[in-house]
Amino acid sequence: MSKQEIGMPGPADGCSPGLLTAPLDEDQAVELARVFKALGDPVRLRLLSMIASRAGGEVCVCDLTPAFDLSQPTISHHLKLLREAGLIASQRRGTWVYYRLLPEMTDRLAGILTRPAGRPVGSPAGAEA
Amino acid sequence: MSKQEIGMPGPADGCSPGLLTAPLDEDQAVELARVFKALGDPVRLRLLSMIASRAGGEVCVCDLTPAFDLSQPTISHHLKLLREAGLIASQRRGTWVYYRLLPEMTDRLAGILTRPAGRPVGSPAGAEA
Numbered sequence: 001m002s003k004q005e006i007g008m009p010g011p012a013d014g015c016s017p018g019l020l021t022a023p024l025d026e027d028q029a030v031e032l033a034r035v036f037k038a039l040g041d042p043v044r045l046r047l048l049s050m051i052a053s054r055a056g057g058e059v060c061v062c063d064l065t066p067a068f069d070l071s072q073p074t075i076s077h078h079l080k081l082l083r084e085a086g087l088i089a090s091q092r093r094g095t096w097v098y099y100r101l102l103p104e105m106t107d108r109l110a111g112i113l114t115r116p117a118g119r120p121v122g123s124p125a126g127a128e129a
Numbered sequence: 130m131s132k133q134e135i136g137m138p139g140p141a142d143g144c145s146p147g148l149l150t151a152p153l154d155e156d157q158a159v160e161l162a163r164v165f166k167a168l169g170d171p172v173r174l175r176l177l178s179m180i181a182s183r184a185g186g187e188v189c190v191c192d193l194t195p196a197f198d199l200s201q202p203t204i205s206h207h208l209k210l211l212r213e214a215g216l217i218a219s220q221r222r223g224t225w226v227y228y229r230l231l232p233e234m235t236d237r238l239a240g241i242l243t244r245p246a247g248r249p250v251g252s253p254a255g256a257e258a
Contacts, residue, residue: 019174020181020235023196029171029178036174040166042158045148049158052149067152106149106242113239115232 018112035109038085043068044078051088052101060096147241164238167214172197173207180217181230189225 024032039045050067051059065075079099082088086105090097153161168174179196180188194204208228211217215234219226 019178020230020232022178022182024175024178026171026175029174033169033171033174036165037169040162040169042155042162045158045162045165046153046155049148049151049153053151101149103149103244107244110239110242113235113242115236 018114018116020113021116032112035085035087035105038081038087041078041081043070043075044082047075047078048082048087048101051099052103052106058098058100060098062096064099147243147245149242150245161241164214164216164234167210167216170207170210172199172204173211176204176207177211177216177230180228181232181235187227187229189227191225193228 019032039048046067047064050064061072061075061079064079065072068075076097079088079090079097083090083099087102088099089102090099092098148161168177175196176193179193190201190205190208193208194201197204205226208217208219208226212219212228216231217228218231219228221227
């Protein structure tokens, strides 16, 4: 299995297949599922939304932890899963770690979930089992 | 917790907060995580892509099962999770169940993952913990 950066269909170029236009192959599905799985948790979604919406684009972990009734190690574990999925990046500066969104990944997810313009879902052939 | 149809932020109207523009509240995060969790599995992603890309917009479960080394009950279980997440609908006709995409849900997901036009991620204030 190729393991480039994230081997998922990349519709950002406007021609690669998305989730809705052609059946995914197994490798694509495994890689993509990993990212969706990272999003499949309420704490991680809240963390991601806090990071993505922060003015300045960067959040100290020390500003994230107080929003949750969870220990800092637990928060750090959730942040690690978001980072491993390619959704956020981190940088340690002094005592604290700072997080920022990697919008390339959310752009890719948005792209593969977007119906192709002018072509209703289900119109192309090619979904043979 | 409100449990309308799916109580997630709905940016389809262009003004509701998405995942990237404001911190999600707990209820929104729980509902949205449920949908992403349904997508966080390779078999379910492949099933969804097969259903979404099928010419005619509808697939018989009998055409889905042969693509996998899995039993029909296992496939049916995955399809049930996709259905419960609001991603697909099903209809029994005679012996078989037929599945189709509910594009409203993938549209919503694409919308909340899309950066607001003309406004870089992180520019709005409002990410207080």
